[in-house]
Amino acid sequence: xxxxxxxxxxxxxxxxxxxxxxxxxxxxxxxxxxxxxxxxxxxxxxxxxxxxxxxxxxxxxxxxxxxxxxxxxxxxxxxxxxxxxxxxxxxxxxxxxxxxxxxxxxxxxxxxxxxxxxxxxxxxxxxxxxxxxxxxxxxxxxxxxxxxxxxxxxxxxxxxxxxxxxxxxxxxxxxxxxxxxxxxxxxxxxxxxxxxxxxxxxxxxxxxxxxxxxxxxxxxxxxxxxxxxxxxxxxxxxxxxxxxxxxxxxxxxxxxxxxxxxxxxxxxxxxxxxxxxxxxxxxxxxxxxxxxxxxxxxxxxxxxxxxxxxxxxxxxxxxxxxxxxxxxxxxxxxxxxx
Amino acid sequence: xxxxxxxxxxxxxxxxxxxxxxxxxxxxxxxxxxxxxxxxxxxxxxxxxxxxxxxxxxxxxxxxxxxxxxxxxxxxxxxxxxxxxxxxxxxxxxxxxxxxxxxxxxxxxxxxxxxxxxxxxxxxxxxxxxxxxxxxxxxxxxxxxxxxxxxxxxxxxxxxxxxxxxxxxxxxxxxxxxxxxxxxxxxxxxxxxxxxxxxxxxxxxxxxxxxxxxxxxxxxxxxxxxxxxxxxxxxxxxxxxxxxxxxxxxxxxxxx
Numbered sequence: 001x002x003x004x005x006x007x008x009x010x011x012x013x014x015x016x017x018x019x020x021x022x023x024x025x026x027x028x029x030x031x032x033x034x035x036x037x038x039x040x041x042x043x044x045x046x047x048x049x050x051x052x053x054x055x056x057x058x059x060x061x062x063x064x065x066x067x068x069x070x071x072x073x074x075x076x077x078x079x080x081x082x083x084x085x086x087x088x089x090x091x092x093x094x095x096x097x098x099x100x101x102x103x104x105x106x107x108x109x110x111x112x113x114x115x116x117x118x119x120x121x122x123x124x125x126x127x128x129x130x131x132x133x134x135x136x137x138x139x140x141x142x143x144x145x146x147x148x149x150x151x152x153x154x155x156x157x158x159x160x161x162x163x164x165x166x167x168x169x170x171x172x173x174x175x176x177x178x179x180x181x182x183x184x185x186x187x188x189x190x191x192x193x194x195x196x197x198x199x200x201x202x203x204x205x206x207x208x209x210x211x212x213x214x215x216x217x218x219x220x221x222x223x224x225x226x227x228x229x230x231x232x233x234x235x236x237x238x239x240x241x242x243x244x245x246x247x248x249x250x251x252x253x254x255x256x257x258x259x260x261x262x263x264x265x266x267x268x269x270x271x272x273x274x275x276x277x278x279x280x281x282x283x284x285x286x287x288x289x290x291x292x293x294x295x296x297x298x299x300x301x302x303x304x305x306x307x308x309x310x311x312x313x314x315x316x317x318x319x320x321x322x323x324x325x326x327x328x329x330x331x332x333x334x335x336x337x338x
Numbered sequence: 339x340x341x342x343x344x345x346x347x348x349x350x351x352x353x354x355x356x357x358x359x360x361x362x363x364x365x366x367x368x369x370x371x372x373x374x375x376x377x378x379x380x381x382x383x384x385x386x387x388x389x390x391x392x393x394x395x396x397x398x399x400x401x402x403x404x405x406x407x408x409x410x411x412x413x414x415x416x417x418x419x420x421x422x423x424x425x426x427x428x429x430x431x432x433x434x435x436x437x438x439x440x441x442x443x444x445x446x447x448x449x450x451x452x453x454x455x456x457x458x459x460x461x462x463x464x465x466x467x468x469x470x471x472x473x474x475x476x477x478x479x480x481x482x483x484x485x486x487x488x489x490x491x492x493x494x495x496x497x498x499x500x501x502x503x504x505x506x507x508x509x510x511x512x513x514x515x516x517x518x519x520x521x522x523x524x525x526x527x528x529x530x531x532x533x534x535x536x537x538x539x540x541x542x543x544x545x546x547x548x549x550x551x552x553x554x555x556x557x558x559x560x561x562x563x564x565x566x567x568x569x570x571x572x573x574x575x576x577x578x579x580x581x582x583x584x585x586x587x588x589x590x591x592x593x594x
């Protein structure tokens with residue numbers, strides 16, 4: 001037996017066909033087309049079918065997962081240009097409150113408040129964080145962690161925009177199907193949009209800023225302006241998520257600036273694999289349902305959740321998506337030796 | 339040569355910078371005329387790279403003034419200075435190693451300066467990048483321009499860094515020890531490129547330890563030691579200077 005084994009060894013082939021290769025465009029057969037298409041098409045189809053299968057409580061969980069997914073994508077986008085944010089709830093809260101105020105005081109419908117909140121949330125995030133785009137790494141993270149807390153305390157003490165009670169009885173979505181599919185489509189558009197942007201020349205410059213900002217500066221590119229642009233894009237996506245939740249709950253309160261919205265996206269990106277966007281989306285699709293299904297455990301929920309998270313990060317530090325992608329492009333077979 | 343009669347493009351006046359108790363650059367003055375090829379030499383730690391960092395805005399001077407084309411650029415941001423047309427290479431090459439070689443040039447080709455010079459449009463940046471690399475000796479029909487920058491040999495990385503600087507279409511090119519770590523044959527193939535740039539009217543400052551190659555090509559040399567200019571002139575004059583011999587060989591040069 002041992003002798004028979006010795007004459008074979010495992011050979012690993014890294015294949016990998018690229019849809020948009022840098023030099024060659026070769027897609028010859030339906031098998032190769034499927035090879036490229038299936039890993040993209042299957043999750044999309046599965047996601048679009050899920051609302052039909054999941055009713056009631058789990059249908060709501062899917063919506064939460066999409067909202068957290070948007071925040072995780074927004075985090076991943078900022079991380080791709082070297083800005084590590086611990087304050088996704090800042091973007092979320094901006095969007096939530098802009099939509100809430102417009103809806104409460106002006107009685108506008110979601111069709112108007114959502115786009116307005118998205119754009120103005122992005123602008124607010126970019127303007128508010130523009131003085132700190134010169135900070136790198138942990139210093140930027142600290143500022144973003146502080147800002148939502150600061151705004152939270154301001155709302156609590158001044159009683160502005162509803163104070164501790166928040167704004168309630170806001171306009172709901174037309175019906176629950178609109179809400180579900182709006183969240184899903186927004187997630188998918190954002191996912192594929194970000195993947196496209198980051199591979200364009202525009203995104204290349206953003207990624208280069210993360211790798212070596214001095215080299216980018218010596219190429220006559222104002223890295224701070226580029227970072228502000230990235231903050232606007234990420235802020236707008238986060239604000240959309242917040243505005244969506246405002247109308248979904250028909251309520252906006254101080255919880256919009258809660259730490260949950262900052263931490264879970266980071267955890268999801270770490271679990272799924274940062275830098276690919278698909279990893280972040282995958283991470284939230286795992287974490288949010290997991291967190292909900294542990295709810296029955298009561299107080300122990302968070303403890304168990306942390307254990308699972310730590311286990312995943314230690315076992316797969318590169319992230320689930322990176323691992324799956326690598327394995328998908330690898331073919332192993334036994335070859336005869338000698 | 340009429341290079342000496344042209345207008346000054348760069349003027350450095352009383353430039354000083356200290357790091358803690360060390361004077362890295364002390365009261366340096368020099369002028370550079372358009373189209374001139376200047377060499378800066380000096381022993382290790384004499385402040386050559388700091389001088390480049392001061393001119394290109396990566397380090398703010400304590401005192402002094404840098405004027406480029408009549409504009410005061412002292413203490414301006416590096417990207418502003420690069421946008422005015424001063425491009426540099428780095429002694430330790432700063433490249434994006436996980437990108438294919440030609441994609442490294444997308445960064446300068448995406449700058450507002452290049453866009454403006456190309457008449458308000460970026461053009462096909464991938465093609466422009468491959469063209470540029472072809473000029474630098476990365477043959478377009480080989481695999482070299484498309485390989486990951488991290489997998490290229492050192493000589494190619496240095497030339498890629500040069501291409502990155504040239505992609506900005508600068509008026510002044512500062513080469514910080516471009517030849518360090520390059521093989522003799524690589525130097526021999528890169529030097530004509532730089533001479534060609536100078537013939538085409540580019541102003542070049544070259545910091546170099548390889549004096550033989552440098553002295554063959556430059557119009558003028560100036561020598562730094564402990565942050566101060568100790569000699570200036572044609573390569574021939576500088577080599578004859580006693581101060582320079584002392585700086586390079588130590589103070590006992592007379593005894594030899």
